[in-house]
Amino acid sequence: MVEVLKNPNSNQRNMIKDLLNYAHHTVYVSEQEILKAIHLELLSFKSEDALHLACAERGNADVFLTTDDKFVRKTKSIQVRNKLSVQVENPYTWLQEVLKNEHPSDTK
Secondary structure (H helix, E strand, O other): HHHHHHOOOHHHHHHHHHHHHHHOOOEEEEEEEEHHHHHHHHOOOOOHHHHHHHHHHHOOOEEEEEOOHHHHHHHHHHHHOOOOOOHHHHHHHHHHHHOOOHHHHHHO
């Protein structure tokens, strides 16, 4: 939520906050998440980002949403992409794609 509140665009911020209402699973940090986070830190992720990502994987998240575009780009690099089991996307970009897929005829 801290990252969401940092978004200067109020429309984007409100849409993202609304999406958080759909969260329905809590992941508690265990040794498994810590070990995965350490592994991700070795791939040059910041410690908090690495732990968030490890928890998203452990919770079998379909997508990890972040407004940190540098973080998104890093997860899409060849070095990292095959080591992750969760898709990482910008929330606004992800929402646009979801809406486009739900209403493909609206994009014409």
